[in-house]
Amino acid sequence: AQSVAQPEDQVNVAEGNPLTVKCTYSVSGNPYLFWYVQYPNRGLQFLLKYITGDNLVKGSYGFEAEFNKSQTSFHLKKPSALVSDSALYFCAVRGGTNAGKSTFGDGTTLTVKP
Amino acid sequence: DAGVIQSPRHEVTEMGQEVTLRCKPISGHDYLFWYRQTMMRGLELLIYFNNNVPIDDSGMPEDRFSAKMPNASFSTLKIQPSEPRDSAVYFCASSRGLGHTGELFFGEGSRLTVL
Numbered sequence: 251a252q253s254v255a256q257p258e259d260q261v262n263v264a265e266g267n268p269l270t271v272k273c274t275y276s277v278s279g280n281p282y283l284f285w286y287v288q289y290p291n292r293g294l295q296f297l298l299k300y301i302t303g304d305n306l307v308k309g310s311y312g313f314e315a316e317f318n319k320s321q322t323s324f325h326l327k328k329p330s331a332l333v334s335d336s337a338l339y340f341c342a343v344r345g346g347t348n349a350g351k352s353t354f355g356d357g358t359t360l361t362v363k364p
Numbered sequence: 365d366a367g368v369i370q371s372p373r374h375e376v377t378e379m380g381q382e383v384t385l386r387c388k389p390i391s392g393h394d395y396l397f398w399y400r401q402t403m404m405r406g407l408e409l410l411i412y413f414n415n416n417v418p419i420d421d422s423g424m425p426e427d428r429f430s431a432k433m434p435n436a437s438f439s440t441l442k443i444q445p446s447e448p449r450d451s452a453v454y455f456c457a458s459s460r461g462l463g464h465t466g467e468l469f470f471g472e473g474s475r476l477t478v479l
Contacts, residue, residue, distance in 0.1 A: 282466050351420055354409075355406075
């Protein structure tokens with residue numbers, strides 16, 4: 251079975267400071283990991299993914315994520331937050347025995363204050 | 365490409381009525397997903413299809429819900445009869461398989477309110 255945990259419902263940071271949104275996962279076999287962002291009244295938008303290779307992956311809008319196999323984590327990071335980064339962020343896992351299925355975490359609301 | 369297209373964007377109906385939500389996936393995508401989003405339950409996978417065949421419908425709440433994919437360019441999610449607790453935003457998403465890119469492309473959602 252697949253599962254994703256996002257331990258923080260909310261993350262608050264000041265503009266210009268680094269941000270981290272946490273995610274841990276569980277899946278049998280090799281994980282395919284994704285981050286998505288959702289703005290109010292919109293669908294989810296893909297940010298970045300880890301399939302294989304370098305553990306640090308870079309995505310849209312300056313976001314990056316670090317895959318850590320031993321800790322089964324895939325935390326989303328950005329060196330310098332912008333007010334416009336404020337949104338709902340979802341971590342997702344795909345793969346394993348149910349290869350097509352994509353399971354999402356509960357989401358983390360990121361608020362960046364000026 | 366126009367992206368994933370969902371209709372209607374908003375639907376308000378009365379308890380007991382039939383509701384049909386529609387989705388047109390991105391051309392060339394062989395996976396299609398239906399999700400439901402609520403404040404209380406977050407984002408739930410209802411069902412997904414691969415090559416128009418339902419693969420996992422374990423998330424479908426009960427027999428009142430049904431989904432079909434008659435061809436590669438169209439899917440429906442039907443609720444009959446609808447109940448107030450079905451009020452939610454329903455998202456359709458499509459993707460290619462993991463051997464390609466794997467990420468999901470979401471539509472803008474259908475906001476359902478059942479009175």
